[in-house]
Amino acid sequence: MVIMRYVVETYIRYDEKDVREIIRRVRPEEEEKMMSQFAQSVIENTNPKWAQMVRQEGRQEGRQEGEQIGEQRGEQKGEAKALTRLLQRRFGTVPDWASEKIAKADLSSLEEWSLRIFDAQSLGDVFSEKK
Secondary structure (H helix, E strand, C coil), X not given: CHHHHHHHHHCXXXXXXXXXXXXXXXXXXXXXXXXXXHHHHHHHHHCHHHHHHHHHHHXXXXXXXXXXXXXXXXXXXXXXXXXXXXXXXXXXXXXXXXHHHHHHCCHHXXXXXXHHCCCCCCHHHHHCCCX
């Protein structure tokens, strides 16, 4: 943040394109982070009310993103729990390898495996790669 504030205050004539090019040459892996800091520095040096508004918008976006991630994780955990119960009911004790596979799976895989229970002859059939 200090670096970007210095750039903004010292080199007023630089626009976003110039700053982005400088960052790409010096620290390309941090381009997005530093551009965000540049924008914040410009806003704070131009109008403190804008800076406050941008921070509020950022917090709101962060909350929304956090809620969305929480909902996705909750749905994934619920699907994993349901799949585990169905497997226990159909095949008995669920081995560690299957529990680990379920814990690491994405939501679409969990949903697909839950549907396969009805046709599967074995636990392996549920997790097979063939469709």
